[in-house]
Amino acid sequence: MITQWLIEKKRDGAVLSDQEIREFIAGYNNGSIPDYQMAALAMAIFFQGMTAAETAALTDAMMRSGDQISFDGWSRPVADKHSTGGIGDKLSLVIAPLAAAAGLAVPKISGRGLGITGGTLDKLESIPGYDTCLSIAEFKRVVEVVGCSIIGQTESLAPADKKLYALRDVTGTVPSIPLITASIMSKKLAAGAATLVFDVKCGRAAFMKSQQDAEALAKSLVTVGRALDRKCGAIITNMDQPLGRTAGNAVEVIEAIETLKGGGPPDTRLLAVELTAQMTVLSNVYPELDNAREKLAGLLENGAALACFRHMVEEQKGDARVIDDYTRFPQPGATVEIRAAAEGFVREVNAETIGRVVLQLGGGRRKTEDVIDRAAGVDSLAQQGQRVEKGGVLMRLHARSAELARSMVESAQAAVMISDTPPQERELIIALN
Ligand code: URA
Numbered sequence: 001m002i003t004q005w006l007i008e009k010k011r012d013g014a015v016l017s018d019q020e021i022r023e024f025i026a027g028y029n030n031g032s033i034p035d036y037q038m039a040a041l042a043m044a045i046f047f048q049g050m051t052a053a054e055t056a057a058l059t060d061a062m063m064r065s066g067d068q069i070s071f072d073g074w075s076r077p078v079a080d081k082h083s084t085g086g087i088g089d090k091l092s093l094v095i096a097p098l099a100a101a102a103g104l105a106v107p108k109i110s111g112r113g114l115g116i117t118g119g120t121l122d123k124l125e126s127i128p129g130y131d132t133c134l135s136i137a138e139f140k141r142v143v144e145v146v147g148c149s150i151i152g153q154t155e156s157l158a159p160a161d162k163k164l165y166a167l168r169d170v171t172g173t174v175p176s177i178p179l180i181t182a183s184i185m186s187k188k189l190a191a192g193a194a195t196l197v198f199d200v201k202c203g204r205a206a207f208m209k210s211q212q213d214a215e216a217l218a219k220s221l222v223t224v225g226r227a228l229d230r231k232c233g234a235i236i237t238n239m240d241q242p243l244g245r246t247a248g249n250a251v252e253v254i255e256a257i258e259t260l261k262g263g264g265p266p267d268t269r270l271l272a273v274e275l276t277a278q279m280t281v282l283s284n285v286y287p288e289l290d291n292a293r294e295k296l297a298g299l300l301e302n303g304a305a306l307a308c309f310r311h312m313v314e315e316q317k318g319d320a321r322v323i324d325d326y327t328r329f330p331q332p333g334a335t336v337e338i339r340a341a342a343e344g345f346v347r348e349v350n351a352e353t354i355g356r357v358v359l360q361l362g363g364g365r366r367k368t369e370d371v372i373d374r375a376a377g378v379d380s381l382a383q384q385g386q387r388v389e390k391g392g393v394l395m396r397l398h399a400r401s402a403e404l405a406r407s408m409v410e411s412a413q414a415a416v417m418i419s420d421t422p423p424q425e426r427e428l429i430i431a432l433n
Contacts, residue, residue: 003027003037010044018057025061029160035167042164042173050178055220056227058178062186065160069107069136069192076105076147077283079195081275082188084208084217085117086201087351087358088242088381092120092150093256094264094272095279097308100147101299102280102292107143108150109157109191113364113372116205116355118252121152126250126330126374130318142315147308149316158186177213181220185228195231197278198222199271201239202430205351211236211430218431231282236431237271241384242351244268248363248377250329251398255379257323260306265383267428273297274429330375332398336405340388344418348384353415357408361399373400378412385422 001023010016016024024041027033050058071078081095096106110132113119121132132152134142142149153162161183168174168183188196198221201207202214218234225232244265246255258264259272277292286292299305306323313320322328358364362373381395382388394416399405 001027003033007037007040007044010041010048013048015051016054016057018053021054021057022061025058025065025160028163029065038164039167039171039173042168042171042176042179045178046173046176052220052223052227055178055181056224058182059185059189059224060228062158062160062164062182063189065186066158066190067136067154067156068190069140069157071105071107071140071192071194074105076103077195077285078105078107078193079197079279079283080106080108080188080191080193081197081199081279082184083199084201084206086239086243087116087118087205087355088244088247088252089118089201090123090244090246090252090256090268091199091272091275093123093253093309094259094268094305095276096148096150097260097312098272098276098296098299098305099279100308101304102276102296103285104147104279104283105143106148107139107191107193108148109153109187110150111153112368114368115366116352116359116364118247118249118358118364120150122372122374123249123252124150124318126253127313127318127322128328130313131316134316142312146311146315148312150312153187157190161186177217177220180217181224185221185224189228189230193230195279195282196225197275197282198232198234199275200234200236202236203238203240203351205242205355206239215431233278233282234432235275235278235429238426238428238430239351241349241426242354242381243271245381245383246377246379247354247358247381248361248379248398249372249374251377251379253322254326254329257306257309260300260309261303262301269300270428273300330373332375333400334398334402334405336397336402336409338394338397338409338412338416340390340392340394340416340418341413342418343388343390344420345422346382346384346386346388346394347417347419347423349382350415350417353411354378354381357397357412357415360408360411361397361404376400382416384426388418
């Protein structure tokens with residue numbers, strides 16, 4: 001294989017064969033193809049795109065660049081969901097134990113937050129002692145005894161993606177649907193799930209701003225998953241407003257626990273049930289979606305999903321007493337309330353602004369090596385359409401100092417628009433695939 005010929009082939013809009021893609025990725029992974037040639041190919045893909053077959057071949061090659069976890073022979077169906085990330089998205093913390101309570105095995109490998117979107121690992125690590133760095137053998141053991149486990153990315157799963165993602169980040173080649181698809185799918189497939197459900201966020205604070213782009217990504221993920229023999233479904237959901245009434249780390253875990261206790265905000269509960277329903281129906285645990293929604297609501301009401309969460313926390317050495325006593329979570333140094341300047345209806349809560357506020361309060365990272373404050377964040381967040389009185393609380397800001405919390409008051413106030421008339425109700429679920 002002459003590497004530059006393949007770059008030229010893609011540059012000129014031709015279709016690469018499975019073998020050409022496989023050899024390119026293998027060469028990049030073992031260091032024989034340098035970064036500059038991979039960057040050139042990524043840019044050619046960015047401009048020329050890839051067919052579904054090429055994207056599937058790229059995904060497969062990246063998945064095979066490292067270890068693959070096998071659940072062959074397991075009696076429980078193995079399933080997972082992936083979200084493209086948003087503000088206040090604590091759904092994995094609800095869905096993994098809920099799906100486990102329904103009889104699925106959920107081996108979940110999650111990421112950390114970067115920029116304005118939070119990460120499941122950072123949230124979970126606000127539970128004192130919770131270990132996100134299990135060996136693969138230990139991870140599988142926890143999935144077997146609990147039904148779910150959530151850990152961080154290991155070095156050995158899809159290493160070509162890790163290398164390529166870092167390269168894309170500095171070469172302007174992140175927003176390419178085939179490259180995003182291969183990146184997301186290679187990690188998910190290496191983790192071993194037979195069924196995958198995608199929550200593709202769409203809106204102001206999402207990776208995909210327009211419905212058209214979100215639909216294209218959802219279609220690409222589902223098509224490639226099916227081409228590689230997985231059962232796949234996707235939901236496109238609104239990310240103009242934050243999900244739920246909290247954004248941060250410890251505050252989001254508390255809200256997830258409330259949802260697992262049968263309460264929680266309606267949007268969080270609705271999406272958790274909907275995505276888990278898709279996972280269970282695709283995995284043949286329940287025969288159809290309405291039946292699944294009803295059964296899953298029952299597992300939230302009767303404590304079965306909460307019991308799985310508690311068991312997972314215990315197995316991963318976390319202090320499960322936090323579930324009954326929220327004061328055991330990291331506590332903020334100061335809390336400041338944001339109050340409404342006028343009465344009316346909450347017209348919108350700008351998710352992007354809330355994400356920036358959380359980041360500046362210390363709850364997020366600007367660079368991968370930044371240390372985050374797990375107690376920092378926002379809670380009691382007003383919901384779109386809610387009626388508020390003048391002086392009513394729109395949200396509370398938590399930070400390590402009163403000075404830091406007060407420095408964010410103006411931005412936080414600007415995130416909430418109040419109007420005299422109720423706004424049009426937002427559609428949380430925009431489309432199903
Ligand atoms: N998330 C990923 O894992 N990869 C991408 O390319 C984009 C989002």
